[in-house]
Amino acid sequence: MTALRGIFCRDLALTLHQGGDAGLVLAFFILAVVLFPFGVGPEAEVLARIAAGILWVAALFAALLSLDRLYQPDYEDGGLDLLALAPLPLELCVLAKSAAHWVATGLPLVLASPVLALFVDLDPRAMPTLVASLLLGTPFLSLIGSVAAALTLGARRQGVLLSLLVLPLYVPPLVFGAGAVEASALGMTARPDLLILGALTLAALPLAPWASAAALRQALA
């Protein structure tokens, strides 16, 4: 437990204070959403129609931004060797790092989303669903992202490769996340979409760290 807390707190502190990764992701999310009214025009009904999609796609891209920093710094300074040689299983270490990544980059997106929803004129009825869908979906983004980050570790043009690898995997949460918000905006129930979104994250919770750890061991061998 001490070890897990140690990794979580260190990674969180490094992302929040040092490189400013967390602030960068949030700023990107805000800018990306704010660009849409300029692009598609200020008609409220057009924006409201695509609001759910805008918010979710912008969140996906924002989450993608910081993924290459998940393991790269530790890989470069030799810290990854030591994490892999720590007594605790590498899978748990990956889980702690993914959790720190989510708190530093995913959670701010969730918290900022109601404000941004105003920019794209999302139906106020859908606001709670938007927050709920992002809360359920963004951990999936960090978890699956950790696998892609581990697989592309040490590759040239890691960022590009990572995007190509991970964006197709982000389709399911996008479909059900945006679907949930849209259903709420139309006055229907968002429950089935949210349940599937939760199921995706729950499935990724044990599977992603396992795959990620395997990829890391491969990168270090």
Place this chain on the structure above:
Amino acid sequence: MAATDLTGPQRHPAGVAAGVAAGALVAEDLACRRGARLVFAGVSFVVPPGGALVVRGANGAGKSSLLRLVAGLVAPAAGRLVWGSQPLAADPAGHRARLHYVGHQDAVKPGMTARDTLAFWAALRGHGRGISLAIADALASLALDPVADWPCRWLSAGQRRRLALARLLVAPAELWLLDEPTTALDEDGRMRLETMIEAHRAGGGRVLLATHLPLALHGAATLHLDRFAPLEDPAAETWT
């Protein structure tokens, strides 16, 4: 290996003496392959409790590979490693718990202080509360106490190396794997390292050390990896 003949003060990392198991680290006929190249083959050695093995060899002879192999980061292409009577492959987690590895890189984050860095690595090995004394002790034995609360980006290369070595002292482990530990160290740092290693061995600890510089280690065995370079590599031919 007479472990009594020690120069310098004896600093025992707490718990090492108590935690030493009988039995030696034995390597039998190890071979290592990196990519398509067979780096070395037929390497055998024994490191008893309190023993030290200095690994020597030209650049590319496989010193680092050997250490990573013993650490369990790389699987041997042939041969096996045994601890006492148990093959290492049978209990990788147990093996990780008893070793410290100091590689080429110092694993130091520019934004963290030296003290926080040590606290983190100690926590990673399960030492949480009550570790601050051991950290202060480790910092002092490498003369890092004046810079303990600076962010590491202000430290020199030699000071970072000292910090990497201080990890060895905060959380006791039976086996130290040191890859070129003297890199960037000054004369004083080198002597402190020798003292650390001799104290570790006096407590029954073992050391595997890849180095170019001669270190004053009492009764250390030497392994010349150059002698184990394979004459011909069947796999290499398929690549040409």
